[in-house]
Amino acid sequence: MLIEIPNVLTAEQVAEARRMLDQAEWVDGRVTSGYQAASVKRNLQVAEGSKAAIALGEMVLTGLARSPLFMSAALPLRVFPPMFNSYSGGQTFGTHVDTAIRQVATTGQRIRTDLSATLFLTPPEDYDGGELVVEDAYGSHSVKLPVGHMVLYPATSLHHVTPVTRGARVSSFFWIQSMIRHDAQRTMLFDLDTAIQRIAGEQTEAVKTSAVQLTGVYHNLLREWAEM
Numbered sequence: 515m516l517i518e519i520p521n522v523l524t525a526e527q528v529a530e531a532r533r534m535l536d537q538a539e540w541v542d543g544r545v546t547s548g549y550q551a552a553s554v555k556r557n558l559q560v561a562e563g564s565k566a567a568i569a570l571g572e573m574v575l576t577g578l579a580r581s582p583l584f585m586s587a588a589l590p591l592r593v594f595p596p597m598f599n600s601y602s603g604g605q606t607f608g609t610h611v612d613t614a615i616r617q618v619a620t621t622g623q624r625i626r627t628d629l630s631a632t633l634f635l636t637p638p639e640d641y642d643g644g645e646l647v648v649e650d651a652y653g654s655h656s657v658k659l660p661v662g663h664m665v666l667y668p669a670t671s672l673h674h675v676t677p678v679t680r681g682a683r684v685s686s687f688f689w690i691q692s693m694i695r696h697d698a699q700r701t702m703l704f705d706l707d708t709a710i711q712r713i714a715g716e717q718t719e720a721v722k723t724s725a726v727q728l729t730g731v732y733h734n735l736l737r738e739w740a741e742m
């Protein structure tokens with residue numbers, strides 16, 4: 515499932531993030547990639563574990579924690595400390611799959627990458643190209659979102675970023691280990707939760723009784739499938 519999570523950051527937070535990123539130390543994006551991804555990765559990123567990355571990463575994590583949609587769609591167990599990248603002057607990231615297991619540089623903690631995320635920090639009208647293209651069984655999905663919005667997609671997908679031919683595209687990118695490893699199970703839980711939320715305000719007895727029963731099914735499936 516590919517899903518858009520709106521308003522992870524406010525416009526003011528994005529402006530603050532962009533100010534800090536302008537001052538940050540940028541390095542070649544290939545330093546954190548595996549061999550295959552490095553061979554097609556042409557971008558810059560803020561040094562992992564740098565002051566700016568840590569402070570802005572906290573801002574992103576706080577934004578995620580405020581989003582019921584993110585919680586319901588990702589069912590997060592661990593979130594990799596958010597990183598920040600930039601593409602300009604034709605830079606691109608060719609087709610790749612993200613590394614399955616990543617280690618957090620500061621703590622050594624391992625995270626299985628079930629979900630990948632890109633949070634957009636540049637207004638779409640300020641650059642050409644830079645679409646994130648995610649492939650799945652239903653075809654290719656091209657994503658370019660307003661600032662503060664984020665896309666969440668299965669880390670199992672092949673994906674690429676098209677060349678940025680005007681301006682610069684700055685984003686945050688990171689991974690999530692979900693309590694639910696399999697995308698199909700996670701998607702069913704999300705659909706069920708969404709349906710339950712939709713009828714939550716209904717007052718008829720029949721709907722209230724069904725809502726209780728469906729909520730039971732949701733939690734019992736979560737109990738069945740969750741890994742922690």
Ligand SMILES: O=C(O)CCC(=O)C(=O)O
Pocket residue numbers: 599607612632646673675685687
């Ligand atoms: O820049 C993006 O939107 C995606 C970056 C990416 O795919 C990666 O770093 O693995």
Ligand SMILES: [Fe+2]
Pocket residue numbers: 610611612630673
């Ligand atoms: Fe990737």
